[in-house]
Amino acid sequence: MAPSKKKHACSQPCVIPGGFTELPLQFSSDSSAQHRLYVKEHRVRAERSSHRPLDRTLFVLNVPPYCSEGVVKELFSQFGSVQSVELRDHPGSSQESGPKLSKVFKPAAKQGFKVGYVVFQDSSSLKEAKSHPHDEPLVVCTEQRPVRTGVQKWIQQYQQSFIQPDTLQQMVDSFMVEYDKRKEEVAERQRKEAEQQEEEDEGWVKVTRGPKGTKARPHSEAANKRALQKEIKKKKRKELMNFYTWQHRNTQKEHIAELRKKFEEDKQRIALLRAQRKFRPY
């Protein structure tokens, strides 16, 4: 491996261009190879989020798949007490929208290398972490804190995948109650808007053509398209196609042009196949 790195003085942090500090990490104490974590204080201009306070959040790159949030939390506790850890597939602002879902209803998460946002209790921990000496690797799996991988992990996962039907039913029920509530709210709001509209119209009623249903014409793309198609069809029906001599002549011309085009296409295709020697029978 790159010997250049070994030249760094002992017990000194390794800082690479871009402001990241390299933290070595190995799976267990007897591992021979190390992954490198790249850490930096979290600094984003646009974001003013409460759960990633700028002065206390450490941005960690290249977190291996076997490091869960709990493991990362413990790993970084040596620099100071950790308030929260967030692991994500890609760096970026956090967007949590929509109703809260229980874990079982979310699609399975990807289990790959992650980026992490470690929020410390104290902003001094950041400095501590960044000045961690280069030759003291973080160890993921220790005697006190065994990390399960492989068969052990899969069996555990399998065990955890059981959900009691009752619990599941409860989750569904509570979600649906909330959903209904939300729907009602929306309906309520719409009704209010309509009322307001009516008030603005001061009692005037708009009279439109056609049955009542058309008033509430679906406001969608498909409907717009359908209407357009109808118009075109109507127009076409009125046209006489085979009335004048020139029309007849034109169709004949079109036919020949079509044949020519096909002929030309076929010729090209043959040329292509010939170039690939596709005509050798044996």
Added chain:
Amino acid sequence: MKKKQPVVEDTGEVIDSHEEEDEAPLKAKRSKHEQAGEGGGGGGEEVVYHPVKLSRSDLYRPPSAEELNQLKEAESLFHCSLLKMQMEELLKEVALSERRKQQIDSFVQTVTKLLQAVPDSPEVEVSDLSWLSGAVKVPFLLVPKTTKGKFHMAPPASVDLIGSYPLGTCTKPRVTVDLAVTIPADVLHPKDVVNQRYPRKRALYLAGLAQHLTSSSDIGAMSYSCLHGNRLRPVLLLTPPGKESSSFTVRVHACPPPGFFKPNRFHPQRNNVRTEWYTGLQTSMSEGSEPPTPHYNSSVLGDLLPRAHLQFLSAVSSQCSAFADGVALLKVWLRQRELDQGTGCFNGFLASMLLTYLLTTHRISNTMTAYQLLRNSLNFLATTDLTVNGISLARDPDCTAPALAEFHNAFQVVFVDPSGHLNMCADMTACTYKQLQHEASVSMQFWDDPTVDGFHSLLMTPKPMIRTSDHVFQLCELVKLQSSCKKLNLLSELMDHSGNYVHTALPYILSLLQRGLGERIHLLTHSLSPDPEWSVESEAPKHKAQPPLSFGLLLKPELATSVLERGPPADSPKAAEFRELWGSRSELRRFQDGGITEAVLWDGQSMCQKQLVPKQIITHLLQLHADVPESCVRYVGVKVDDVIITGSEVPSTGEEESLRVVQSYDDLSRKLWRLEGLPLSITAVQGAHPALRYTQVFPPLPLKLDYSFFVREKISRSLVPKEDKPCPAYVTPITVICHMEGSGKWPHDRLAIRHIRAAFHIRLGELLKKHHNYPCKPCPTHLDVWKDGLLFRVQVAYHREPQVLRESVNAEGLLVVRDNEEAQALEMATNYKPLLTSTLHGLQQQHQCFGAVCRLAKRWLGAQLFSEDITEDTADLLVASLFLQPAPFTPPGSPQVGFLRFLRLLASFDWRNTPLIVNLNNQLTGKQSVDARNSHIVSRSWSLFLAHTADMSSSHVTDRLCVCVSVQMLHRVVMLAAESLKVLENQLMDGSQMQDVRVVMRPPLDAYDVLIHLNPKQVPLLSQAVDPPAVTFSRGVMDGNVAHSGGAMPVVDYNPVSLYLAELRDSFGDLALFFCDPYGGTVIAVLWNPKAFVPLPFKTSQVSARRVEVTGEEAKTVPNVEAILEDFRNMGKGLVKSVEARTEKCT
């Protein structure tokens, strides 16, 4: 996932733009030849298709009369002008070049000059061979040894070109030029016809010529052969010296002077070989009672007429301009079907004669094109049975010529030459002609089908026997046929064939087998024994020295596997005949319908044993009637099936197991339908798993579990694997889609629908548990039901859900419908997969062996580590295409032939230029398929493009139904398929090679960078491995009857290997590709992605599993290989045995 991979051929669009200017001047003079030259002129490998853009003025310019004609012809005669042009190109490929013709002419001149200078030799007895130097042997089997007569060498009376070369119908490859050398009249005697005197003198004369030519340096290699395997008609093969030696062969025939023998001596009823002379025994037969020798007669007569035939052919062909091209096409057609060489073949000469027959009888006209000639002659062959109604070219035969009926008595196939004396199809067996007829009618069937690539099927696809016939067997020790001749009492026929016991016995064996196999087969074919070729210094090879005779069976699948052969009632007169045919195997049996009949019962319980019923019949009949021991019969019908055989007591290839799964599923579906107390009713229950269409490689077996092997989870009554035990047996979840009624009650929101579905799963589970006592486990996404020792995974579906997923409201408040991956995946799972399953299930009902072919194909794909790239559905569709568009074959009738054709499809299909269209349920019309083909040409972004028409009405057809595989992967698939096919076919057709079909299932691992060896203990499907391991592990399964309901929930869908693979792909998918045989593979092969190893600039989004290397101010990242290898070990703890880095590359 693969879509992201860059496609090499995408350069098309780039070049396109500036190509347009170049084309403008070309278009100005649109002559056909010009552009033809243009395409080839590029010369480069990467020729790209540019969509044609004709300018407006070009398209609408007034047409000339000639152009109009051309276009009209193309429109009316061909489906498109494409076929016509393709044929023209093909003809260019097979035609002899001018340069080659000059070479031939000059070589023929040299040979002629040399032959004219043959020195005279003194007259000796025929049996005296002392005048020949030892270096040259006589090309003749001298049995019996002596014959009367005198012989001396003399210069030939004339040397002339005959056959296809002077006629202009000679084609590449294997160019042979026939040269007739006339033996001077004083060497022969008119009485020489008798007792092989003339054929022996002819052979001596050839030996004399050979002796003279050995000294010449103008001749390259020299060897003997014989015409169409007829030992009475040896020929001398000469090749030019130097490097052109393999480009053509001159075949020297020795002929008597024209008219030397009287043709009426060769009447098929006359005898020309005396029994007394042949057997060497005194007999008291007079000449009148001697047996006729039609084959001997026709072979001598054949020598007398070649010049006359040439004259006749050239006279007729000169009137028809397309004659030579027509013959060339017919020859290509015959050659692809292996009918054009060997004993009793339908060679080019017969093809020309057939065309002249059609011309003289005005079935085709002189002005027709080559395409029409081919079509008409195939049509004629398909409709005319020459074994019953022979045809004759003789216009006004003289009174001595035999009548057609007399020919029919002596020969099986009759096609009489212009002289009226010679049957040109004398050696052909009825089976060969039937094969020819079958091929012609198959060709006529698909010719007009616009969904089939007619040109390819017709002329470009080779049809070797192993890939054409459903079952093939070989007679190995041909010397045993000698005793068959004795047993069948064929002495006079043996004399007629001058001792060639193979050809003597063949027709009788064929008719015997035909009788025995009867209704079980469509067609019985046999290989044509190739012309022997031996050097001039060695003796003529014995009759037994030819390769084994192969026989092909085209089975009727519905009857071929029946174990019962029911004969006539015991008291009918036919019973004796039946008993005579079957010998001791025939027994009187009483049937349920009350009849008491003769019957033969063959062995066979499972489908794969029943496949071998034809083998039992064949070996029994040959043993009984022809004295051919069983050891001589090499039956290669079901050799490949080995790799998917399961079952310890009764070997089975999975038909029975699949049936059990389907029956259990049917029961479940009935029970689901009948459930009461659901808020909405069930509208459809559909299977969506390969096991439910008979195509699962190893169908799930009903399991009885040993509870002590597991940890028991008390609350949900489920089992959990123990850490210290081997991985438990894998329980395959069989997906079943359960469509619920649409209703206003369904919410119109994706998350809400997801929750409602979960509620349905819970409810269904409760009901099934209550009414039928099935252990159930509901999850948000599915409901697992444990039934009959099988696990069904029921998924509730709501038909409007994909639509809901697609809809969204944009910023202007307009409701827009946009396709997205989630909706597609859901539609795939809930609509498309069940549809595919039911359609393919239907296909299985039509073609019994469809499922078995799929299983073999998928086993191969799995073993060669392609399962990830070519999914199960794709593989099933590829196999389905073999059954739906079998042209030029018939649908496969045995798993083996289907598998061979699958390999051939992978290896030879033109994936680059054409889409493979699978026309399920025949929904695609011709126009649509042509359109699909064209649109593919234009887009050209897929390399393995598979369109099929389960759902043509929807607008997203192409998006959803295409399967694409990256170019690199496809290359590898094609390469390995070709190699496997070669190895397998050689092995199957050659009994002397090592017989191990598993060779093609062992993937070459040397191309991979890292191998991860797995601990067999934790591989649950270990017993399905290609080479089943010696050690087996207890996997918590007990023998015994499976309970239908109740019990604890088993460990479902727990396979450490696939979990590990998923984890690896998630983590390192960008850096490497991971390959594994899903059927018990114990090795994961890893291939680094070379692109990932190029140092990249440091970016926060691409540092996963990489480390930074700093050079100056620049930070580059490279993959941290050591740590990754360490991760392989850590992430698969307990499963991984060792990680073997095989290449230093990238480290």
